[in-house]
Amino acid sequence: MNSDLLSSLHRECMNFMQVGQYEESLQILEQIRSSGFRHPAFLLDLILCCHKLRQRDRLVEYITEATLLCEHNGSQLDFLGEELQKMSLYKHALEVFRKMRSCRTDAEKAVGGAREAALHLRLSAIEDAQEALDYAESFSGSYPEVRSARAMWWMRCDPRQALPILTELAQAHPQIPFTFTAAHGHHLAHVQDQLGHYDDAFASLCRAKLLEVRHDPKIQAFQSQRTSWRAWHRDSLQFRREDACRWRNECPPSQDHAFLLGHPRSGTTLLEQVLDAHHELCSIEETNLYSLCIDAQLMAEHSSSAVTLPFSAYVHQLPENQMAIRRQNYLHHLQREQPQDPRIKVWLDKNPGLSVSVPRIAKTMPHSRLIYAQRDPRDVCISSFFQWCDRTPWSSHWLSLEDTVHQCLFTHDIWQQTKPLLEQDWMEVRYEDMIDDLESWGRKTTEFLGLEWQAQQIDHKQRAAEKVVKSPTHLAVRKDLYRHSIARWKNYEKWLQPFHDTFRPMLRDRGYES
The missing domain is CATH 1.25.40.10 (Tetratricopeptide repeat domain)
Known part of the structure; x- marks a missing residue:
C-alpha cells in the first residue's frame, strides 16, 4: 500500500x-x-x-x-x-x-x-x-x-x-515537560491544603497554572473560543415549555435512561457510587458518547445543509424520526460500554460536562430523567481550582480563580433558566445534604429513577473499591464521608472576596447563606 x-x-x-x-x-x-x-x-x-x-x-x-x-x-x-x-x-x-x-x-x-x-x-x-x-x-x-x-x-x-519531594518536582526545569511540573504543582497544593498551609497552597496553584497558560497552545485556543462557546450553549435556550411538551409527546415513551449532571466537584461521583451499586442500574461514567453521537452528528448535518437557521433553531425544527436515529445510536453505544446484564432497567449517564447542554437535552432526550447535583458554589470553585486534569474547553476555565467563578455562574444560570422550560422529570440533590444523610438522599434518587432502594447501596466505599472510578475524585469516594469538605472555601475567603456579588444570586437560588 x-x-x-x-x-x-x-x-x-x-x-x-x-x-x-x-x-x-x-x-x-x-x-x-x-x-x-x-x-x-x-x-x-x-x-x-x-x-x-x-x-x-x-x-x-x-x-x-x-x-x-x-x-x-x-x-x-x-x-x-x-x-x-x-x-x-x-x-x-x-x-x-x-x-x-x-x-x-x-x-x-x-x-x-x-x-x-x-x-x-x-x-x-x-x-x-x-x-x-x-x-x-x-x-x-x-x-x-x-x-x-x-x-x-x-x-x-x-x-x-511528600512535601519536600513535591516542592522539588514543582520547580520548572527546561528539560522537564511543563505538564509534569504543573501536575506536581497541583499535587503540592493539595498537600499544603491538607496541612493547613493555605497561603502556600494558593501560591503553588498559581505558579502551576501560569506554566500551563504560558506553554500550552490549547489554552490560548480555548480561551479565544470561550465567548462563542458560551453563546452556542446559551442559544439553545430559545424554546418554550410548549415546545418541550411537544417534543416529549412526539418521542416514544421510555423510562430506561437518565443523566446525572451538575457542575464538576458538586458531588456527582459520590452519588453515582450509591446509585451504581443497585443491581438494576448501570452507570456509565464521563464518556463523550452523547457529544459524539448526537451533538457532533447534528453539527455536521447543520453545516452541510442548505438551511440558514442558527444551529439551535435547526435542531429544534428537526422531525422526531430524524432525531430518533441519533438518539438510538447514542443509547446503542452507551449500553455497549458495559457487559450486558439482563437485570438492568436504568442506564445512567453520569456526565457533569453535559450540564450546559441541558437545553438541548429537552429536544434530544425528552424522556430522560435528570438528576442535578448542587453544592455551595464557593466550595465548587475552590475545589475546581485545585483540580489537576486534562484541559478541555470547560476545565480551561480553572486556570484562574476569576474564570473559575464565571464558569460556575454560567453553568448555574443555564440550569436556572432551563428548569421552568423542562417537561421531563428532574430533581436536585445538594452535596451537603448527602454528607448529612447519604442513605436518605440515596433512597430519594433511587426511587426517582423508578427503582427500589437496595441495602448494599449505602456502602459507597465498597462499590468504589469494586470498580474503576474514572473521575479525578476517585480517591475521595473510597474514603469515609467527611464534613471538612463543607465550607472549605473559608480557608480561601480572602481570594474569593472580590467575587462576593457574583456569588450572591447563586447562593440565594441554592438556599445557602451568603
Whole structure:
C-alpha cells in the first residue's frame, strides 16, 4: 500500500472515529493491517476501536501484537502503557509497564517500575505499588518519574513526607515537560491544603497554572473560543415549555435512561457510587458518547445543509424520526460500554460536562430523567481550582480563580433558566445534604429513577473499591464521608472576596447563606 493511499485511508478512519463510528473505522484499519503495515500508534487505533466495540478477543490480540512490536524499546512501551491507561485498560497497561523490566538500561527499568507503582496506587493495590516502587528505586531513586511515584506513595501514607519531594518536582526545569511540573504543582497544593498551609497552597496553584497558560497552545485556543462557546450553549435556550411538551409527546415513551449532571466537584461521583451499586442500574461514567453521537452528528448535518437557521433553531425544527436515529445510536453505544446484564432497567449517564447542554437535552432526550447535583458554589470553585486534569474547553476555565467563578455562574444560570422550560422529570440533590444523610438522599434518587432502594447501596466505599472510578475524585469516594469538605472555601475567603456579588444570586437560588 503506497503512502498516499495509506494517508487517505487513515484520514477517513480518523473522521469516522471523531464522530464515534468505530465499526467503519475498524473496517478501514483492518484493511490497512492486511497490507502488512505495522506501527504502535496504528495498532493503538485498532485497540481503541475494539475497546469501544467490546471485541475482547481482538482487543487482546492487538495489544499483544503492539507489545511485541515495542519489545525492548522502553520509550515505545512507556507510550503504549500510558495510552492503554487513558483507555482505562489498566490490567493491560500494567502488563506493558512490567515488560519494561526487560529493557536494557537502568533508566528504562526504573521508569517502568515507577509507572507500575503509580498505576497500582491508582487502583489502591498498595502492596503491589510498594514492590514496584522498591524495584524502581533499586536502579535509581533520582529519576523524576521515580521521585513522583514515591511522592504519590507518601501522599497516601504520610503527606508531610511528600512535601519536600513535591516542592522539588514543582520547580520548572527546561528539560522537564511543563505538564509534569504543573501536575506536581497541583499535587503540592493539595498537600499544603491538607496541612493547613493555605497561603502556600494558593501560591503553588498559581505558579502551576501560569506554566500551563504560558506553554500550552490549547489554552490560548480555548480561551479565544470561550465567548462563542458560551453563546452556542446559551442559544439553545430559545424554546418554550410548549415546545418541550411537544417534543416529549412526539418521542416514544421510555423510562430506561437518565443523566446525572451538575457542575464538576458538586458531588456527582459520590452519588453515582450509591446509585451504581443497585443491581438494576448501570452507570456509565464521563464518556463523550452523547457529544459524539448526537451533538457532533447534528453539527455536521447543520453545516452541510442548505438551511440558514442558527444551529439551535435547526435542531429544534428537526422531525422526531430524524432525531430518533441519533438518539438510538447514542443509547446503542452507551449500553455497549458495559457487559450486558439482563437485570438492568436504568442506564445512567453520569456526565457533569453535559450540564450546559441541558437545553438541548429537552429536544434530544425528552424522556430522560435528570438528576442535578448542587453544592455551595464557593466550595465548587475552590475545589475546581485545585483540580489537576486534562484541559478541555470547560476545565480551561480553572486556570484562574476569576474564570473559575464565571464558569460556575454560567453553568448555574443555564440550569436556572432551563428548569421552568423542562417537561421531563428532574430533581436536585445538594452535596451537603448527602454528607448529612447519604442513605436518605440515596433512597430519594433511587426511587426517582423508578427503582427500589437496595441495602448494599449505602456502602459507597465498597462499590468504589469494586470498580474503576474514572473521575479525578476517585480517591475521595473510597474514603469515609467527611464534613471538612463543607465550607472549605473559608480557608480561601480572602481570594474569593472580590467575587462576593457574583456569588450572591447563586447562593440565594441554592438556599445557602451568603
